[in-house]
Amino acid sequence: MNFDTICVVGLGYIGLPTATMFASRRKKVIGVDVNQHAVDTINRGEIHIVEPALDIAVHAAVKEGYLRATTRPEPADAFLVAVPTPFKKGQVEGGIPTPDLSYIQAAADSIAPVLKKGDLVILESTSPVGATEQMAAWLAEARSDLTFPQQAGDNSDIRIAHCPERVLPGHVMHELIENDRIIGGMTERCAGIARDLYAVFVRGECLLTTARTAEMAKLTENAFRDTNIAFANELSIICDKVDIDVWELIRLANRHPRVNILQPGPGVGGHCIAVDPWFIVSETPEEARLIRTAREVNDGKPEWVINKIKLAVAELLQANPDKTAKELTIACYGVAFKPDIDDLRESPALEIVKNIMNDHPGNVLVVEPNIQSLPDVLNEARKVDYETAWERAEVHVMLVDHKSFKGKEMNVSEKKVYIDLRGVW
Known part of the structure; x- marks a missing residue:
């Protein structure tokens, strides 16, 4: 035809x-x-x-x-x-x-x-x-x-x-x-x-x-990927609790010839993986138990990240009693749902930054090289380049591992906090 x-x-x-x-x-x-x-x-x-x-x-x-x-x-x-x-x-x-x-x-x-x-x-x-x-x-x-x-x-x-x-x-x-x-x-x-x-x-x-x-x-394709990501995300939460470097652990475990664990992150975003498994669950809620659990693990990861940032801020203030929360600046690196794109749909990084901005009384800096301006939901945050964020912030949160974020030789300070959700630092 x-x-x-x-x-x-x-x-x-x-x-x-x-x-x-x-x-x-x-x-x-x-x-x-x-x-x-x-x-x-x-x-x-x-x-x-x-x-x-x-x-x-x-x-x-x-x-x-x-x-x-x-x-x-x-x-x-x-x-x-x-x-x-x-x-x-x-x-x-x-x-x-x-x-x-x-x-x-x-x-x-x-x-x-x-x-x-x-x-x-x-x-x-x-x-x-x-x-x-x-x-x-x-x-x-x-x-x-x-x-x-x-x-x-x-x-x-x-x-x-x-x-x-x-x-x-x-x-x-x-x-x-x-x-x-x-x-x-x-x-x-x-x-x-x-x-x-x-x-x-x-x-x-x-x-x-x-x-x-x-x-x-x-x-099915996206539910399979979602389940594998959920395993990595759950593993990262477990490792954080028992004081194990999850990046080293995964690297070592993946030396097994039949093991290929994915890398954890702040959650799962995008128009497919964060959405499609729910279509299966909505049609067969009694049968899709593993698929639903994986979705819940990945949907819950941003809240875990937010609580980790809050704890870091509290510990930083405790160590510096002369400072207030309003005087602390938080820098967030990446808001796209995955590296090297401008797509913010269902982005866990965006959700995390939005929550930080709403809860934190101090400045929130955002480094996102793939968009011209921040979305309206982040109108109180400020878009800056990597170097500015690194210099001005006391709390640094790596959310998306864009290529431009990797391999940078930056001075690390013991007086600052670094939370790396993507294994960049």
Whole structure:
């Protein structure tokens, strides 16, 4: 099947690179986003996010006329939905957050009027099991004049599939091309047609399955990683209590030929690992006991860090009775959810800094080289460079191991406190 025009709904960290990949293969791509600033920026040939090599590719695609952004979908041969799937704010049942599919529903409502017979619709958003079928139901409700896979199987007018992204921020442009893709169709024909679409630029293997299995595969991948990170984080808390250097311990344990313990940190962030395992737990709360425990361990790590900082401040004041808390400056290094990116989504570092800023009466300095300015939630903090923070602060907290933080030869003072959550110092 020829895909002359492709419409990508959602121009964020996944949607924009994906749209650009199709445009780079000389496909006409219509990018859709509700954010007018993002639309205007892209149409100037610029980008509103940070991702290596993306700016050059977007500039070329726009200049050559293959990529155009707008706020409303237009007719196309294939539609890719890459919108957020967060939790419903304030809705927690039995300690389990409730998935919010309203963005997917809004995307379905927006593309429904322009659908025509033969079109392909792919949900790329990481979603709870059954979300692709739910999207198909919303589309069928809006377009009773067309048939969908749940009604007509392989003979449906509209083909629907799920293809989750599996890329690493900072390496998206490479991994979109080289990584294998899991393509889950609502029918075998849907999966095969979706494979034809991704074959436009994907060099990795396209593995066909059902929509539900594809949804679960992405959740499983991230739940597996979350569980392994939880082991490292729990180990770091244990080591702190029994006075063992966790970094040395992990380094020694990993010399075993069949052991590969990950590195601990201040928690787990981002739009995938910090979110996706809860989708499994929300559907099967009685069965997903290990997955839930891992989530709780990682979600609890920021509070442990905050308490550790409070204790350090208290001990510093006790050792310096002539000083008050207001006279102490705390420097926090990194607020992104992982190294060397500008993405703050679900960042445990950001949550920790926000709590420090709210509780500490003195100055809070933030070192984050990957963003131009601090988010509004940190409006009382001050963004500075590494050297300024090192010189002025009495308490130093390493939260994110950006490359620019490593290998610096800085003088260490016995009168200051250094809390290293990433093994940099």
